[in-house]
Amino acid sequence: MAVRVGFAAGASAWPEYQVPLARALAEVGVVAEVSTLLDDPASVDYLVVAPGGGIEDFSAFVNAKAVLSLWAGVEKIVGNATLTQPLCRMVDPDLTQGMVEYVVGNVLRHHLGLDRYIRGGTGWDQQVPPLSRERSVVILGLGALGQACAAALMALGFPVTGWSRSAKSVPGVACVSGEDGLQAALRRAEILVTLLPKTPETEGMLDARRLGWLSDGAVIINPGRGALIDDDALLAALDAGRLGHATLDVFRVEPLPASHRYWSHPRVTVTPHIAADTRAESAARVVAENIRRGEAGEPFLHLVDRALGY
Incomplete structure (x- = not known):
């Protein structure tokens, strides 16, 4: 059965990530269905997010094993009281x-x-x-x-x-x-x-x-x-x-x-916030590895410490 991955990092980011994410998941041996359609939140196993991606309330994603951020900084979401799932930041x-x-x-x-x-x-x-x-x-x-x-x-x-x-x-x-x-x-x-x-x-x-x-x-x-x-x-x-x-x-x-x-x-x-951008090819590999780890019961990479805020 395919792992369901919800992509909620913004409509403009999806064309950039669609192919690299599918390729990265295949490389780590994860059979996955990745979609931007989140009409059935309870069916989502992993949620890929970025600030402004459209999700403010995470409480409906009751079966999500992790929320995987595409940003290194998580200050915009770490304080969200509805986000109770494990949260991983991007170290790319x-x-x-x-x-x-x-x-x-x-x-x-x-x-x-x-x-x-x-x-x-x-x-x-x-x-x-x-x-x-x-x-x-x-x-x-x-x-x-x-x-x-x-x-x-x-x-x-x-x-x-x-x-x-x-x-x-x-x-x-x-x-x-x-x-x-x-x-x-x-x-x-x-x-x-x-x-x-x-x-x-x-x-x-x-x-x-x-x-x-x-x-x-x-x-x-x-x-x-x-x-x-x-x-x-x-x-x-x-x-x-x-x-x-x-x-x-x-x-x-x-x-x-x-x-x-x-x-x-x-x-x-x-300079206009150009120092370190997330790049789809390498970020997709980090996301895919964390999904592989979640399915294998291994510890997630770059897990956020809620008490510290990062």
Whole structure:
């Protein structure tokens, strides 16, 4: 009997996922019927979702063995009281690679001071940058994305400090945790990369007080979550010339309103949430593997801890 998989990630996503998902399920030996028609929720064994996919009430999916998100961040659904099924977030190798490329590219851009040349310098302005081993990079968040970015940066010679809410040990990374560890990390950051999930504990985490711990001229790169940063506090620090630059890929409101000061600020680079997108081919393989695991009675990959919110 075929496993019934409901696809509720939005009508526009279905053409992109239909063939890769069928192929990935066949590759792991799962006979499945995948459909966007969810007129009989009780018959659905697995539900593939994304925010805005059309489901707000999960209570009718009484036999669903898991809800499989196509997004790495689950803050839009983890608090839904009707979602009582196991919830798995997306940890996708291609998504991770995309994030690594974005972070490394922007770290190198700021490290080398390329903006002064790209935007047109004033004459023969020879400002020779330090070597990578002389530039301290701090990453907030040591999950799959943070660890992958740390490894890539260390391979280029950057000393990397990583902060996480709970203590972690990552080879080669100076790992710190807790409020004292956060203060120590921010004080040593010349380039700060924020890769934390959005939770009640991380929202507005980089406020005026904590931004004040950063050294003069420090650069912030935020491809994590827009809500991590107090926008007014960041703009004040940039206006005062205390911080060197902010490269921002995520925002509290997206698309970023045309009237927002980030667009015109000379010390801000806006990118339109392009750092790490879910790609259908690789994401379909992650979904298929979790369905195979569910049918085999094995633990799901990337199961969300409801208490932590990720």
